[in-house]
Amino acid sequence: MPDLLVPSGQSTASDITDEPRAPWSIEQYLASGLTSESVIEAQWRQRRHANRRRGYQLRRRHRDLYEAQLNKLREANRLRPVPELLRHLTSRWGVAWADAARMLKISVPALRKWRTTGGVSPENLDRLASLVAFFQMLEQVAVSSPARWVAVPLCDGYTVTPRHLYSVANAAALVDHAVGNVSAVELLDELAPDWREAYKSEYEVFLAADSQFALRSRRGRA
Amino acid sequence: MPDLPVPLPPVAELYDYRGEPGADPDAPPLWLPYHQGDVFSEVDIPGITNPDRLAMLFLHPCTMRRGATLISDVTVIAVTMYARKRVVDEPDRWARRFSVMPLPDLTGTGKQTHVADFLKIGTIASTALPRSQRVGSLSQLGRGIMQQRVIFHLTRLAPTLDELDQATRAVELEIEAQADWVQAACLYHQAETDEVIMTAEATFDAFLSENEGSRRKDLSSEQSAQVIVEIYREKESRYPGAPVTASASAVGGVDQVDRPPTSADGRAEPGPTTVESSARPWWRRLFGRRPSGPSSGQSRGRR
Numbered sequence: 001m002p003d004l005l006v007p008s009g010q011s012t013a014s015d016i017t018d019e020p021r022a023p024w025s026i027e028q029y030l031a032s033g034l035t036s037e038s039v040i041e042a043q044w045r046q047r048r049h050a051n052r053r054r055g056y057q058l059r060r061r062h063r064d065l066y067e068a069q070l071n072k073l074r075e076a077n078r079l080r081p082v083p084e085l086l087r088h089l090t091s092r093w094g095v096a097w098a099d100a101a102r103m104l105k106i107s108v109p110a111l112r113k114w115r116t117t118g119g120v121s122p123e124n125l126d127r128l129a130s131l132v133a134f135f136q137m138l139e140q141v142a143v144s145s146p147a148r149w150v151a152v153p154l155c156d157g158y159t160v161t162p163r164h165l166y167s168v169a170n171a172a173a174l175v176d177h178a179v180g181n182v183s184a185v186e187l188l189d190e191l192a193p194d195w196r197e198a199y200k201s202e203y204e205v206f207l208a209a210d211s212q213f214a215l216r217s218r219r220g221r222a
Numbered sequence: 223m224p225d226l227p228v229p230l231p232p233v234a235e236l237y238d239y240r241g242e243p244g245a246d247p248d249a250p251p252l253w254l255p256y257h258q259g260d261v262f263s264e265v266d267i268p269g270i271t272n273p274d275r276l277a278m279l280f281l282h283p284c285t286m287r288r289g290a291t292l293i294s295d296v297t298v299i300a301v302t303m304y305a306r307k308r309v310v311d312e313p314d315r316w317a318r319r320f321s322v323m324p325l326p327d328l329t330g331t332g333k334q335t336h337v338a339d340f341l342k343i344g345t346i347a348s349t350a351l352p353r354s355q356r357v358g359s360l361s362q363l364g365r366g367i368m369q370q371r372v373i374f375h376l377t378r379l380a381p382t383l384d385e386l387d388q389a390t391r392a393v394e395l396e397i398e399a400q401a402d403w404v405q406a407a408c409l410y411h412q413a414e415t416d417e418v419i420m421t422a423e424a425t426f427d428a429f430l431s432e433n434e435g436s437r438r439k440d441l442s443s444e445q446s447a448q449v450i451v452e453i454y455r456e457k458e459s460r461y462p463g464a465p466v467t468a469s470a471s472a473v474g475g476v477d478q479v480d481r482p483p484t485s486a487d488g489r490a491e492p493g494p495t496t497v498e499s500s501a502r503p504w505w506r507r508l509f510g511r512r513p514s515g516p517s518s519g520q521s522r523g524r525r
Binding site for chain 2: 094109116145214
């Protein structure tokens with residue numbers, strides 16, 4: 001498909017700072033043999049493709065920025081004692097140990113031991129520092145309750161939450177969603193392509209008459 | 223949709239703690255609240271033949287607790303030996319047996335497999351379940367699998383673990399916070415006696431129950447994280463600078479924190495809920511030859 005926005009012979013390499021290319025001259029259109037309707041359609045598709053490609057590049061650059069910020073926070077956190085980092089998770093944000101343990105991929109008893117002995121391996125320290133950095137970023141981008149945010153399902157009818165998706169590699173993408181740059185569906189399609197099958201829920205949680213949570217079928221409900 | 227009920231996960235992920243309090247470093251700590259799935263030794267269930275004298279708490283914390291403590295009578299499931307000489311942890315072995323909760327390597331010795339038999343359920347006094355006899359505590363994943371199997375056994379419905387997690391989140395948050403609160407109290411007082419534990423549980427319950435229980439109710443709401451923050455800040459103000467127990471090396475060290483601390487006054491004899499170490503491992507005491515006859519109901523560390 002020829003680049004209809006650029007006369008032949010010129011570079012078609014895209015760049016996020018490019019201005020839109022000049023359209024063909026009348027002679028070029030006539031020489032191409034294309035009808036006006038097909039030309040207009042092709043122009044639009046090419047323009048949208050170029051913008052989508054530019055959007056991906058912008059997204060990548062933006063996430064690189066989030067990564068840099070997360071890395072900076074992580075490096076600062078690595079210098080702090082482990083009990084202090086853990087205390088920060090609970091006393092500042094109210095992160096449940098079960099959620100933290102899940103996101104760190106360790107057991108709750110192991111996490112309790114970190115809290116009282118403070119001795120962890122360098123690898124685990126790095127993961128903990130990264131987790132605290134993640135919550136710091138969520139706070140900075142104005143998520144009102146980061147601890148609750150990671151535990152709330154992303155899509156109605158599905159049980160997947162941000163804590164299911166969290167990893168050091170996925171943190172920037174999660175921040176991108178928290179800010180509102182990508183939708184939950186876009187995020188899930190990117191990070192968990194099988195989410196529609198793996199996390200579909202036939203039940204919903206509701207507050208029963210005894211003020212305790214309970215499950216009921218979604219079927220037949222609006 | 224993943225297979226339901228879910229296949230049995232690796233053994234290490236089923237349990238949070240296993241062992242005899244006072245003797246095994248990975249035993250359930252005395253400050254740990256009672257929870258669904260806890261396994262106790264030396265328990266007799268009326269009307270049920272239970273030669274191994276092991277029992278698992280069956281009820282959910284919502285129903286077996288009043289505030290932070292157990293109700294007077296609780297429902298338990300008999301836990302029996304399934305394989306005496308090997309750990310049966312292959313998921314396929316349990317894929318069609320939904321009347322039990324598999325407990326591979328409950329003893330932590332790498333040699334045995336038990337099951338909690340849903341066909342052997344009874345009610346006993348909660349005083350027959352002192353913490354000093356708690357020899358196993360399931361992880362949250364283990365509890366979820368148990369819940370899923372129980373529901374499937376009773377109704378043929380199979381909610382996912384995530385759905386169960388959502389429904390039980392508030393009570394899990396409360397029990398987790400209580401565990402930290404009571405542990406902090408024990409560390410602060412450098413003792414894990416009945417008095418310290420029960421007093422700490424009472425103060426925790428009182429804190430959650432203030433203002434007509436608004437904090438407890440808010441654990442079920444969008445304010446749950448804020449409640450956790452309040453609990454932890456209150457805990458730190460009541461038990462400031464709770465001392466660290468035995469230190470561990472920075473890298474890959476063996477943690478000693480779960481061993482009961484020595485009493486503050488240096489007495490040699492243990493407190494009511496601490497347990498004397500035995501010359502034989504607990505699993506040998508349990509599964510070796512024992513004289514027959516009903517239990518007197520008296521046990522170490524009776525509350």
